Amino acid sequence: MIATISDLDYRRQSAPVAARFDRIKQRPHVLDVVGLHKRFDASHGQVVALQDINFCVHRREFLCVIGQSGCGKSTLIRILAGLETPTEGQVLVDGKPVNGPGRDRGMVFQGYTLFPWLTVKQNVMFGPQMAGKSSSSAESEARQWISLVGLEKFENNYPHQLSGGMKQRVAIARALANEPRILLMDEPFGALDAQTRAQMQNYLLQIWKNIDITILFITHDLDEAIYLADRILVLDARPGRVKEIIEVPVPRPRGMEQFIEPEFLATKQRMQELIHPHSQHKDTHLPILRMTHAGDDVE
Numbered sequence: 001m002i003a004t005i006s007d008l009d010y011r012r013q014s015a016p017v018a019a020r021f022d023r024i025k026q027r028p029h030v031l032d033v034v035g036l037h038k039r040f041d042a043s044h045g046q047v048v049a050l051q052d053i054n055f056c057v058h059r060r061e062f063l064c065v066i067g068q069s070g071c072g073k074s075t076l077i078r079i080l081a082g083l084e085t086p087t088e089g090q091v092l093v094d095g096k097p098v099n100g101p102g103r104d105r106g107m108v109f110q111g112y113t114l115f116p117w118l119t120v121k122q123n124v125m126f127g128p129q130m131a132g133k134s135s136s137s138a139e140s141e142a143r144q145w146i147s148l149v150g151l152e153k154f155e156n157n158y159p160h161q162l163s164g165g166m167k168q169r170v171a172i173a174r175a176l177a178n179e180p181r182i183l184l185m186d187e188p189f190g191a192l193d194a195q196t197r198a199q200m201q202n203y204l205l206q207i208w209k210n211i212d213i214t215i216l217f218i219t220h221d222l223d224e225a226i227y228l229a230d231r232i233l234v235l236d237a238r239p240g241r242v243k244e245i246i247e248v249p250v251p252r253p254r255g256m257e258q259f260i261e262p263e264f265l266a267t268k269q270r271m272q273e274l275i276h277p278h279s280q281h282k283d284t285h286l287p288i289l290r291m292t293h294a295g296d297d298v299e
């Protein structure tokens with residue numbers, strides 16, 4: 001008998017996947033988010049962006065955060081980065097409270113944030129130099145990070161000479177050069193075309209495998225979240241609340257062929273239910289308004 005997707009439970013894990021989660025759970029927490037609330041006082045009244053957010057991320061875990069636009073994803077990551085203060089609650093990195101930006105948290109955003117007047121190598125050296133390293137040690141470290149992201153041949157190029165995907169690889173190298181405990185990524189591949197995006201996902205998985213780094217990655221792309229994550233935190237919109245934290249049952253190493261595997265599809269279906277619970281009932285048709293200058297030849 002052929003199993004259909006509705007027969008499948010995204011919570012059912014094969015033995016290797018379950019064993020991996022057991023190992024992850026035994027590792028120490030790099031990040032703890034405790035009772036986080038964020039309220040904005042906007043001109044039209046108060047906006048509750050985040051409400052009672054609680055979760056942890058284990059060492060070398062890959063956590064994706066997903067949710068509709070406006071559900072508080074960027075607010076959450078900005079609080080984790082120390083760029084925004086919570087109304088209530090606490091963020092701990094390695095058990096220590098966060099009170100502002102710090103080198104223990106690296107950030108990669110969607111927009112390219114490289115210094116345009118510096119070369120690839122100078123961009124990557126910048127952090128270590130600011131931390132007081134000599135030029136020569138900052139340079140040799142920068143070379144290692146640049147080779148980790150596969151851009152040795154471009155170390156003397158300027159950002160405008162690179163493609164979008166290459167710029168994001170430099171941004172990753174630059175964030176990693178500060179040797180953060182956790183990499184915070186806010187829709188980092190959102191501006192890339194589909195093919196480059198898929199390539200970047202694979203690069204990121206390789207980088208993650210090769211170094212001791214914990215990743216919190218925000219996306220609104222379901223496939224991207226399932227492909228990358230160990231666990232996926234699904235945020236509800238208005239107010240932003242944790243709806244569910246899903247343990248992804250898809251085994252590693254991951255490959256594009258898994259996009260049609262039953263575990264992948266069952267997880268995707270669950271996320272669709274969580275994010276768009278009523279979408280099947282919604283009328284998605286536009287009202288029929290005929291403009292006076294419309295011709296008759298278009299059906």
Ligand SMILES: Nc1ncnc2c1ncn2[C@@H]1O[C@H](COP(=O)(O)OP(=O)(O)O)[C@@H](O)[C@H]1O
Binds near residue numbers: 040048069076
């Ligand atoms: N500085 C701000 N002032 C007022 N409201 C804000 C501010 N930043 C974000 N918000 C509101 O908080 C909610 C969450 O925004 P955001 O975190 O950017 O969502 P997402 O990244 O998931 O799209 C939205 O309703 C947004 O309008």
Ligand SMILES: [Mg+2]
Binds near residue numbers: 073074075
């Ligand atoms: Mg956002």
